[in-house]
Amino acid sequence: MPPRRLGVNIDHVATLRQARRSPYPDPVTAAVMAELAGAAQITCHIRGDRRHIQDADLPRLRDAVQTHLNVELAATEEMLGIAERLLGGHRHRHRVTLVAERPGEVTTEGGLDVASQKDAIAAACARLHEAGIRVSLFIDPDPRQIEASALPGVDMIELNTARYAEGDHGDLRRHVAAADIAARLGLELAAGHGLTHHNLPDLVAAVPGIVEYNIGHSIIGRAVFVGLDRAVRDLIDLIRSPLA
Secondary structure, eight states, X not given: OOOOEXXXXXXXXXXXXXXXXXXXXXXXXXXXXXXXXXXXXXXXXXXXXXXXXXXTHHHHHHHHOSSOEEEEEOSSHHHHHHHHHHHTTOTTOOEEEEOOOOTTOSSOOSOOOTTTSHHHHHHHHHHHHHTTOEEEEEEOSOHHHHHHTOOTTEEEEEEEOHHHHTTOXXXXXXXXXXXXXXXXXXXXXXXXXXXXXXXXXXXXXXXXTXXXXXXXXXXXXXXXXXXXXXXXXXXXXXXXXXXO
């Protein structure tokens, strides 16, 4: 099994910037610092309401990120066009993660309902794959959704860990089962949403099949007090600990 890796979501650096409509703090600078601290991926989410990441951030991130850039977006015509234009055919073959998105939500409220929107999502995945973009789907740890996600062009799924992160420790059982299904289908497994240095160790220990953790809010929040370098390095130590 490959070493577990950390993806750092830099959205909330942009959130802070947008609060004052200032040129700083710069999410691209945060991405570079996170990579220097050992992050194996940089994640950002360009939303329809542009509350944090802006269109102008994407080409700068695409060109600055030396590991992999993972752009979360909804499967709308606008967003698919942005992905094709900015990421298609790029030398690094960056990734798009398709997510559910509702106007006005504070943060992503749940996983993509692939099972009931399979034709539309399959078409979006095929379109991205044809453009040379790697594709993953952000879904709940539900067997029906995982089975539906085994689509042409999809090589990874990211499990929504919100219920576990909000205190439902029993939800670990769903993630264990999800990892077994993903392995059977040949899908690489990522996880994210609400994870912190407090709740991460139990998840890492219980579900060794998860190879990538995408974490943002808790890293940026903790960085206010301990610095971004330490906030990133501490989580890398947690996910790679032999005791985890």
